[in-house]
Amino acid sequence: MMDASLFTYALYLAAIYSLMAIGISLLWSSVGMVNMAHGATFAISGYAAYFAADWMMPLVKAAVDGPQSMTVLAILTMAVGIVSGAIFGIVIYLVAFLPIHDKPNFAVRSLIITLALNLASVQALLYFFGPQQKALPRFLGSGRMDLFGIPVRIDQLVTIVTTVVLLGLVLFWLRVSRKGLEIRAVMQNSEGAALCGISTRWTALPIMMLTGALAGVAAVLLSQNIFVNPTAGATPLIKGLTIALLGGLGSVPGAVLGAILIGFLEAATGIIPFLGQRYVLVVQFAFIVIMLVIRPRGLGGLLDETRE
Amino acid sequence: MEVKPTQRLFNVGQRPDELTLKPRGDKPWHRLRPPFTRRHWLAWRGVYNPKSLRRERRLLDKRPLWWGLGLGGLLVVTPFMSEQMINIAAIFCIFSAINVIWTLIVGAAGIFSLATMAVVGICGYAAAAANVYLGVPWPLMMPVGAVVGLVFGLFLALPSTRLDGLYYALLTLGIAEICRVSITQIKALAPNNSSINNVDSFIPAAWHLQRPGLLVGFAAAFLLLLAALLVFRLVNSERLGLLLQSAREDEAFSEAIGIDYRAARWWVFVLASCALGAIGAFYAMFYRSISLAVFSLDQLLLLFAMIVIGGLGRSEGAVLGTAVVVLIDKGLIGLGPLRIIIVTAVMIVVALFARDGLTGIKAQFRGFRNRKKSERRAARTEKGGEVMPEEATEIADKQLVYRRLFDKRLRDSLKALITPELIAEHRAKPLGQHTDALDRLLNYFRREEMPDKYGILRVGPLTSCSYRVIALSGRAGHPPRVVDDKLYPTLNEAFHAVFLLRVNDLLAS
CATH class of the missing domain: 3.30.160 (Double Stranded RNA Binding Domain)
Structure with a gap:
């Protein structure tokens, strides 16, 4: 039942979901806010990537010929997605974090503001670009290739590899750099970090930009398979949020494990004959409900306990 | 003849023009009580004004006054408005009722449930189905909705004490989605796009969408709002509410003195679900149909915006926020998507500047003013005999405070x-x-x-x-x-x- 293409599909879903979930999880554990505007970041980066690809396509085709032109376009579009995601991260930082991060009720108020930003950006996209769906060029390729005798869709493979590489880079950066050390210190104990002279404001800014950029990557990668439209961010936001919660907020390994579980669950639900695609969300929520009733703190809590 | 100069009397006190009620000293003071209780309708207090040296009657809690003015004004004005505005007023009443009950769950019980509209929708569907397919007459629809709400609430309340905060919010969001999808799968409803139509109603069928029908709908919705407020008052300010308040202030302490706050939360949640069920049945009767739009996430977020703008945890906040959002959302319907952007702008401004929503502004402003006042006083003070600000608050006779300031100035000049x-x-x-x-x-x-x-x-x-x-x-x-x-x-x-x-x-x- 679980054949090879399904396996890569599940990994592909897990890759996209983990990009979203890690963003939400990182932000919660370091800054202490639930970023409901993550879906808006996703949608806006998707639109930015679409317009950039639309505009750059003739230029790139003129400059580079042959199959390399698509690779160049893919890299440029990805860069645009990353940059626009990071810029929207700065916007969220300026509106939802900077004015109120040291005021009472920060967690609830920032949640409300990011929720409002999400609603507002969806409506603004609808207002300016209309409800039409935009399709990005398939620059990741659409053929299949043989990987150790298994036929794999190229775009899914590229997505998985890109995600693994990018997440590896991010985790490596968090592990070795000075800023990463500061971020990890804030994640462990924000008051202690502040007492050691680590500025909460200057640590939150790169985290916001980083999580925004991750959402931008997810948008560009996923828009190879779905269309870009104003409400495109809603599903990734809900999936990311549920997976971040399932993994236990603040736990990166928990988020990755949750994303893989949910990815496989979604891929499996889609092909079971009497369930089918319509029940994907229901099965997922039912699974998460059962998981949360068994483990109220999510999977990350489990990992934390075993570590101790 | 020598003209005697007219005597000028100066008004004493900070607000000499404020109207105050003077009690009759020669008569005993009668206060009205609700029957069979020892409570009073209004919190009148007799106070001694040290500035004017008079006895005064003060209304300690002026909220009943504002409630009376607001709701009474709505009741008086609505019959004279256009049909569209009557409809908006009725929708405002229904949403206010939902939000007041939701406030009970979120504010009083502290359970962050997002399944409000799911309960309303499921109970609305159940009541409508009972009416259309089982022939239950319309007066019994609200009890049917309440019973379904009770059962559903019992089911939802099971994990509520085990999970906390966001995890429970997520779970309830999931349950809302599950409800929506399971209704789309009911084969009998598929021809009507999963909605139940032609529900019997308290509005006669001939009056549906006519002016008298709208007025009846508004009157019923207004009564519904009053009932919701009564439920809020009875739960929040009586025994259950007091138990929960102690738990909100210090969970460990209230548990130590033997308050079972988990049971109290559970009770409030189940009662509120029951009330939401009745509102759901009302919702189906009001529109004479019920559709999947009840479960939509946008609707839920809009309701959330309402209670957030008004101020989480207060009934007046729920109603005020509903008024603001419903006026923008339904009143400016010509603006299209722009009106949602206005709602979100209001949300952002309120969340940025008001700590506890619109109804918390007064307390926040007082705190701000007191802080500025003491800052100014501290900056003005030089050492040298006069009263320090922290001392000044403890001297009852303010003449003495000024006397010492005067003495200091005199010594400086000498x-x-x-x-x-x-x-x-x-x-x-x-x-x-x-x-x-x-x-x-x-x-x-x-x-x-x-x-x-x-x-x-x-x-x-x-x-x-x-x-x-x-x-x-x-x-x-x-x-x-x-x-x-x-x-x-x-x-x-x-x-x-x-x-x-x-x-x-x-x-x-």
């Missing part, structure tokens, strides 16, 4: 007058006519308080006496003390010695 010439003038002639500066100084010295006031003691026989300076104790029965052992041969020299001591004290103060 210090500037002291010159070597002035001292020489006093040495030459301690008694008799002096210059203006010396007169002012001596006048001030004469007004000193009795403790430590200087005196002159004659030492030895009258014919060959000398003089010594003493300081009075200021207390009856306690002798004065000797200041130093210098002896002055003449009285004038002794006068001058006292003068120098006082000048010294003044400059040192």
Whole structure:
């Protein structure tokens, strides 16, 4: 039942979901806010990537010929997605974090503001670009290739590899750099970090930009398979949020494990004959409900306990 | 004939124009009570105004007044408005009722449930199906909805004490989605796009969407809102609410003194679900149909925006927020998507500047004003005898505070007058006519308080006496003390010695 293409599909879903979930999880554990505007970041980066690809396509085709032109376009579009995601991260930082991060009720108020930003950006996209769906060029390729005798869709493979590489880079950066050390210190104990002279404001800014950029990557990668439209961010936001919660907020390994579980669950639900695609969300929520009733703190809590 | 100047009386106090009620001193004070209780309808208090020195009657809690004005105004104005506005008013009442009950769950019980609209929708569907397919008459629809809400609430409440905060919010969001999808899968409803139509209603079918029908709908929705407020009041301010308040303030402590706050939360949640079920049945009757739009995430977020703008945890916040959002959302319907952007802008502004929503602004402003006041007072204060701000709050007689400030200013001006010439003038002639500066100084010295006031003691026989300076104790029965052992041969020299001591004290103060 679980054949090879399904396996890569599940990994592909897990890759996209983990990009979203890690963003939400990182932000919660370091800054202490639930970023409901993550879906808006996703949608806006998707639109930015679409317009950039639309505009750059003739230029790139003129400059580079042959199959390399698509690779160049893919890299440029990805860069645009990353940059626009990071810029929207700065916007969220300026509106939802900077004015109120040291005021009472920060967690609830920032949640409300990011929720409002999400609603507002969806409506603004609808207002300016209309409800039409935009399709990005398939620059990741659409053929299949043989990987150790298994036929794999190229775009899914590229997505998985890109995600693994990018997440590896991010985790490596968090592990070795000075800023990463500061971020990890804030994640462990924000008051202690502040007492050691680590500025909460200057640590939150790169985290916001980083999580925004991750959402931008997810948008560009996923828009190879779905269309870009104003409400495109809603599903990734809900999936990311549920997976971040399932993994236990603040736990990166928990988020990755949750994303893989949910990815496989979604891929499996889609092909079971009497369930089918319509029940994907229901099965997922039912699974998460059962998981949360068994483990109220999510999977990350489990990992934390075993570590101790 | 000499014209007598008209006497001007000055109003005393900060707000002399404020209307105050004066109690009749000669009559006993009757206060109305709700039947069979020892509570009062309004929180009247008799207070003594220290500024005007009068007895006053004050309404300690003015919220009933605002409630009466707001809801009474709505009730009076609505019948004269356009049909569209009547409909908006009715929708406002229904959403307010939902939000008031939701506030009970989120604010009083502290359970962050997002399944509100799911409960409303499921119960609405159940009641509508009971009416359409089982032939239950419409007056029984609300009890049916309440029973379904009770069962559904029991089911939802099971994990509520185990999970906390966001995790429970997520779970309820999931349950809402599950509800929506399972209704889309009901085969019998598929031809109507999963909605139930032609539900019986308290509005006669002939009046549907006509002006009398809209008015009946509004009146019923208004009664629904009143009932929701009554439920809120009965749960939040009576025993259950008090138990939950203690849990909100300190969970560990309330558990230690034997309050089972988990059971109290559970009860509130189940009661609120029951009420939401009844509202769901009302919803189906009001529209004469119910569709999947009840479950939509946008609707839920809009409701969330309402309780957030008004202020989480207060019934007046829920109603005020609903009024603001419904007016923008339904009143400006010509603006299209722009009106949602306006709602979100209001949300952002409120969340940025108001700590507890619109209804928390008053308390927040008072705190801000008090902080600024004390900052200003602290900046203005110099050391030197006058009252410090922290001391000033504890002195009841504010005249004393000002007296000390005045004294300090007077001493500062007198210090500037002291010159070597002035001292020489006093040495030459301690008694008799002096210059203006010396007169002012001596006048001030004469007004000193009795403790430590200087005196002159004659030492030895009258014919060959000398003089010594003493300081009075200021207390009856306690002798004065000797200041130093210098002896002055003449009285004038002794006068001058006292003068120098006082000048010294003044400059040192």
